Amino acid sequence: MGKIKVSIADPVISDEEIEEVVKVLKSKIIAQGPKVEEFEKKFAKWIGSKYAVATNSGTSALHVALLSCKIGKQDEVITSPFTFIATGNSIIYTGAKPVFADIDLKTYNIDPKEIEHKITENTKAIMPVHLYGQPAKMDEIKSIGKKHDLFIIEDAAQAHGAIYNRENVGNIGDMGCFSFYPTKNMTTSEGGIITTNNEEFYNLARKLRAHGASERYLHDEIGYNYRMTDISAGIGIAHLKKIEEFNLKRIENANYLNNNLKEVSAIKTPYLQENTTHVYHQYTIFIRQGHRDDWVEFLNEKGIGTGIHYPIPLYNQPIYKKLKIKGNCKKAEIAAENVISLPIHPSLTKKDLDLIIEAVKEASEKLT
Ligand SMILES: Cc1ncc(COP(=O)(O)O)c(C=O)c1O
Secondary structure, rough: OOOOOOOOOOOOOOHHHHHHHHHHHHHHOOOOOOHHHHHHHHHHHHHHHOOEEEEOOOOHHHHHHHHHHHOOOOOEEEEEEOOOOHHHHHHHHHHEEEEEOOOOOOOOOEEEHHEEEEEOOEEEEEEOHHHHHHOHHHHHHHHHHHHHOEEEEEEOOOOOOOOOOOOOOOOOOOOOEEEEEOOOOOOOOOOOEEEEHHHHHHHHHHHHEEOEEEOOOOOOOOEEOOOOOOHHHHHHHHHOOHHHHHHHHHHHHHHHHHHEEEEOOOOHHHHHEEEOOOOOOOOOEEEEEEEHHHHHHHHOOOOOOOOOOOOOHHHHHHHHHHOOOOOOHHHHHHHHHHEEEEEEOOOOOOOHHHHHHHHHHHHHHHHH
């Protein structure tokens, strides 16, 4: 591999984030404390939801959200197989079974038409993933949920600030879950958050995050230690001030790549749905000609960092096979074989973007 000149991710850690963390360290309240509460209030306000519960990861946010809807053994949750494994695992942690519905190859998100076929008497919830920062088709998903009395838990891990029909994702279903892993559109180092407008879910989620305690040392649920620290919340508070700016930069970068790559017939650039704001957590292209792995090798050789999101549909993961968690989603399999994510983060310069364009054009000449 050549030396990577344009990296696939580059978390913004400037003086402001450092100062926030130093302030927290100096306060000596370094586990969950007032900064977490401040971050929750600010995040909820930004998303437009009544409540937010911060956690120590996006995975724990999903787990707690499912438990807050009382999902467990014998239940089924319909989701996409074309996602990070945390989506499926959070369902498995509760004792419920993930049931996979195929995706739409335009957006790579779950196809609402595929959801209806998967509903059984055990289905309790739908967990759409807003993959790459592009909102899933929430109107259709919500009306299926309403018709069959199902909870909707949004996996918005990759979609901070994405908008669907004027509504922020994470504020459309019953609960929304975000991740603040360092590669995400905003970070807290590790971290996650649940958003909801339902007071009952909110109260249970808060309890489950901290060992099921209704008051100090009085536990009426088996909960977890899923608390966020004030150190993390400090970074989150600093990033929350800049997230709109970060997202705009990602969108601007994506528009520049789209305009310059639209003539390259060997690839398909990201599709943009109407009435949505795609916040480009990833800028993912589909390889129409040539072999995807050759493209990756070529781009890396030219110094362009790449990612494969994701190479294996969840039901084909070794552990899912062992657990006999099955799926048959042909479009997800096609996507898994042919996608490549290119750098899109807000720190890219015009020179970086031009290097990406040049490398993609060259690959299309040499590999097809
Ligand atoms: C779609 C999706 N769901 C869930 C998660 C889990 O988030 P975390 O890594 O913060 O646990 C991630 C992040 O990696 C993700 O991309």
